Amino acid sequence: MANTPNPDIIYTKVDEAPELASASLLPIIQRFAKAAGVSVGTKDISLAGRILATFPDHLKEDQRIADDLAELGKLVKTPDANVIKLPNISASVPQLVEAVRELQSKGFAVPDYPETPDTDAEKEIRARYDTIKGSAVNPVLREGNSDRRAAAAVKKFAQNNPHRMGDWSADSKTRVAAMSGNDFFSNEVSATLPNETDAKIILETANGETVLKDGLSYPAGTVVDATFMSAAALDAFLTDEIEKTKAEGVLYSLHMKATMMKVSDPIIFGHAVKTFLAPVFEKYWTEMDALGVNPNQGLGALMDKVEGNAEIKAAIEACMAERPPMYMVDSDKGITNLHVPSDVIIDASMPALIRAGGKGWGPDGKEADAVCVIPDNSYAPVYDEAINFFKANGKLDPATAGTVQNLGLMAQKAEEYGSHPTTFEIPEAGTVKMILDDGTVLHSHDVQAGDIWRSASARKAPIEDWVNLAIERQKATGFRAIFWLDASRAHDAELIKYVTPILEAKGVADKFEIMAPREATRASLETITKGENTIAITGNVLRDYLTDLFPILELATSAKMLSIVKLMQGGGLFETGAGGSAPKHVQQLHGENHLRWDSLGEFCALGESFKFLADAKGNAKARVLGDAVEAATQSILDDNRSPGRKVGLPDNRDSHYWFARYWAEALAAQTDDTDLATEFAPLAKALAKDEAKIIEELDAGQGTPADTGGYYLNHADKLASVMRPSATLNAIIG
Numbered sequence: 191m192a193n194t195p196n197p198d199i200i201y202t203k204v205d206e207a208p209e210l211a212s213a214s215l216l217p218i219i220q221r222f223a224k225a226a227g228v229s230v231g232t233k234d235i236s237l238a239g240r241i242l243a244t245f246p247d248h249l250k251e252d253q254r255i256a257d258d259l260a261e262l263g264k265l266v267k268t269p270d271a272n273v274i275k276l277p278n279i280s281a282s283v284p285q286l287v288e289a290v291r292e293l294q295s296k297g298f299a300v301p302d303y304p305e306t307p308d309t310d311a312e313k314e315i316r317a318r319y320d321t322i323k324g325s326a327v328n329p330v331l332r333e334g335n336s337d338r339r340a341a342a343a344v345k346k347f348a349q350n351n352p353h354r355m356g357d358w359s360a361d362s363k364t365r366v367a368a369m370s371g372n373d374f375f376s377n378e379v380s381a382t383l384p385n386e387t388d389a390k391i392i393l394e395t396a397n398g399e400t401v402l403k404d405g406l407s408y409p410a411g412t413v414v415d416a417t418f419m420s421a422a423a424l425d426a427f428l429t430d431e432i433e434k435t436k437a438e439g440v441l442y443s444l445h446m447k448a449t450m451m452k453v454s455d456p457i458i459f460g461h462a463v464k465t466f467l468a469p470v471f472e473k474y475w476t477e478m479d480a481l482g483v484n485p486n487q488g489l490g491a492l493m494d495k496v497e498g499n500a501e502i503k504a505a506i507e508a509c510m511a512e513r514p515p516m517y518m519v520d521s522d523k524g525i526t527n528l529h530v531p532s533d534v535i536i537d538a539s540m541p542a543l544i545r546a547g548g549k550g551w552g553p554d555g556k557e558a559d560a561v562c563v564i565p566d567n568s569y570a571p572v573y574d575e576a577i578n579f580f581k582a583n584g585k586l587d588p589a590t591a592g593t594v595q596n597l598g599l600m601a602q603k604a605e606e607y608g609s610h611p612t613t614f615e616i617p618e619a620g621t622v623k624m625i626l627d628d629g630t631v632l633h634s635h636d637v638q639a640g641d642i643w644r645s646a647s648a649r650k651a652p653i654e655d656w657v658n659l660a661i662e663r664q665k666a667t668g669f670r671a672i673f674w675l676d677a678s679r680a681h682d683a684e685l686i687k688y689v690t691p692i693l694e695a696k697g698v699a700d701k702f703e704i705m706a707p708r709e710a711t712r713a714s715l716e717t718i719t720k721g722e723n724t725i726a727i728t729g730n731v732l733r734d735y736l737t738d739l740f741p742i743l744e745l746a747t748s749a750k751m752l753s754i755v756k757l758m759q760g761g762g763l764f765e766t767g768a769g770g771s772a773p774k775h776v777q778q779l780h781g782e783n784h785l786r787w788d789s790l791g792e793f794c795a796l797g798e799s800f801k802f803l804a805d806a807k808g809n810a811k812a813r814v815l816g817d818a819v820e821a822a823t824q825s826i827l828d829d830n831r832s833p834g835r836k837v838g839l840p841d842n843r844d845s846h847y848w849f850a851r852y853w854a855e856a857l858a859a860q861t862d863d864t865d866l867a868t869e870f871a872p873l874a875k876a877l878a879k880d881e882a883k884i885i886e887e888l889d890a891g892q893g894t895p896a897d898t899g900g901y902y903l904n905h906a907d908k909l910a911s912v913m914r915p916s917a918t919l920n921a922i923i924g
């Protein structure tokens with residue numbers, strides 16, 4: 191665990207499909223980087239790594255690992271940061287429990303996850319696990335705002351090779367259902383703090399006062415919001431939508447972000463489970479409670495807990511038979527939308543449904559229209575409007591559509607995505623107050639037991655940085671630029687008070703529009719339908735939602751996105767793609783040794799990282815490497831070398847061979863650096879000469895199961911032998 195100097199570039203060690211891909215790609219990157227004197231090292235932010243790093247006191251000396259996330263968290267606050275960040279698991283409780291089980295089975299004595307901690311020791315363990323749960327990594331690393339867009343070559347490729355889109359018909363019954371009031375959207379209040387201040391949050395009830403949170407501290411200029419969702423209104427809404435969905439004869443679906451919104455959304459998910467199975471919960475709650483059922487963890491965990499009770503199981507079956515058919519995660523295996531809170535994640539799930547023409551998979555394994563329940567109305571209008579647009583105008587044509595780029599306010603845990611420490615499920619009716627250190631009551635809400643209250647904030651420096659980045663991007667592109675802000679929403683109105691004066695002071699107010707999310711969705715879809723382009727300048731949640739929505743419509747996937755985070759202290763964070771870690775791809779690799787993960791996001795991030803390094807460290811060779819990465823990425827697209835979806839087709843490993851070859855060829859061909867040209871010419875030649883042999887070796891194993899020695903924690907040697915099966919390629923790479 192000794193402190194060694196950081197490598198020039200840090201490539202994160204993650205989970206699932208991107209981690210499998212890294213086993214093949216990273217050795218290639220390291221070999222090429224070395225030629226420019228650039229070291230590329232790893233830091234472990236995987237779920238398994240996070241668990242091990244959090245419980246050193248439970249492990250043997252030789253099993254302990256450093257807390258890489260803590261180190262990275264410090265590094266991103268320095269100008270030296272140059273981090274390539276791959277997607278990692280934001281763990282729901284079922285995922286966390288599985289990972290713990292796997293580690294224990296491998297001889298790591300990490301403690302069980304205490305679902306209902308009683309003793310102080312259990313509470314302490316639970317508190318440590320809570321730091322690992324949900325989106326525990328991204329908010330730590332994201333010390334800058336987000337610039338996500340498709341690289342020009344990627345967009346052009348999508349236009350020239352349009353993907354299949356599901357047809358939309360005007361009479362599609364698919365619709366979005368959101369609450370009409372008493373949700374986070376309608377209860378929001380917001381204020382901008384004139385001075386630096388400490389604050390606390392208290393709950394006053396008939397029985398006295400409880401401090402929910404103390405020791406909050408905000409710099410001057412922070413926009414501080416408070417809001418709550420009424421549990422009674424939520425239940426009434428869900429109950430009503432279940433009935434309506436049944437009457438409409440379509441699938442019932444719920445779309446949440448239980449991973450990132452790790453406190454509020456699992457509770458809302460739990461309400462959805464409870465209302466769907468309302469008769470069962472009413473009749474059997476005492477027994478279910480005794481069995482340890484927690485609805486927030488989903489129907490899957492619930493079924494496990496009641497496994498031994500035939501009466502409850504029969505009641506569940508009878509209830510499900512009366513309910514509308516559910517949108518399925520895996521109809522073959524009977525996994526429903528409500529099984530696991532992290533299976534259906536709104537940013538990816540809604541765009542996939544829209545791309546499919548408004549269709550989801552039903553229990554019968556057939557596609558059908560669906561009611562999409564998105565309880566809170568803050569951002570639901572985006573999907574509602576997109577669906578209305580496609581019903582009226584038919585599907586988008588990726589061959590002619592322009593693009594929607596995104597500039598997102600993300601730095602320093604901006605907005606809802608930083609609200610977890612200040613989110614509470616209210617234990618008892620009363621009044622929640624946020625009180626500043628001078629005694630001012632900044633915000634106050636009357637609440638009932640079970641309501642979900644939360645406060646979110648956005649700081650001045652990140653807001654100003656975001657507006658300035660938007661000005662830069664608009665100037666660089668000339669695109670239509672829209673701030674997606676709703677003047678009638680409390681939080682957005684405070685942001686507009688920042689945005690307008692900056693635009694005016696810089697004399698660019700006429701280049702920007704400000705529109706509420708619904709209007710901005712329509713304007714953006716109209717713009718790209720005409721083949722024109724636009725920049726969506728959004729808050730943190732819409733940053734996340736839109737950088738899956740538009741790429742999935744325009745490019746078929748968000749995996750190919752360029753995601754740059756210009757860190758506020760001068761460093762660079764280069765995220766790969768805009769999506770997640772694709773669990774289905776791991777299943778396919780383990781089952782039939784085919785990895786359909788596309789590393790195009792990694793290629794884009796790598797090019798940017800080298801170029802950033804060139805500027806930051808004055809390393810001209812790094813620029814040559816970066817330019818050659820771009821040329822190689824272009825060749826991958828031009829020659830169609832991306833992985834195929836089905837077993838037997840070229841996969842992720844083949845695409846890495848081609849990437850190495852094109853990269854070496856571009857280096858050999860360039861004239862800016864003769865050393866690099868001389869070094870890579872023979873490598874390029876060897877890769878070309880042995881093409882047939884390498885491809886044969888890479889593909890030989892496809893069609894049979896592959897053992898990587900684990901799911902959350904792979905065995906390094908087994909993983910390498912699966913992901914680097916070509917001895918010929920390995921010898922050339924060295």
Ligand SMILES: NC(=O)C1=CN([C@@H]2O[C@H](COP(=O)(O)OP(=O)(O)OC[C@H]3O[C@@H](n4cnc5c(N)ncnc54)[C@H](OP(=O)(O)O)[C@@H]3O)[C@@H](O)[C@H]2O)C=CC1
Pocket residue numbers: 276277278279280281328449532533534535538539747748749767768769770771772773774775786787788789791
């Ligand atoms: N930045 C981050 O760290 C993020 C992490 N996550 C985490 O990822 C996990 C899965 O999330 P989920 O919402 O299912 O989203 P994913 O983006 O992982 O998956 C959705 C689908 O998108 C397609 N896809 C995504 N990336 C690629 C790629 N590189 N190549 C090819 N296809 C791709 C796959 O489609 P198909 O199966 O049809 O091939 C995949 O099933 C969760 O644990 C979540 O917490 C999620 C988002 C961002």
Ligand SMILES: O=C(O)CCC(=O)C(=O)O
Pocket residue numbers: 280324325328329449450537733734737768769
């Ligand atoms: O951190 C997470 O949980 C998800 C992040 C995400 O979806 C994104 O950044 O697009």
Ligand SMILES: [Mg+2]
Pocket residue numbers: 537538734735738768769
């Ligand atoms: Mg996302």
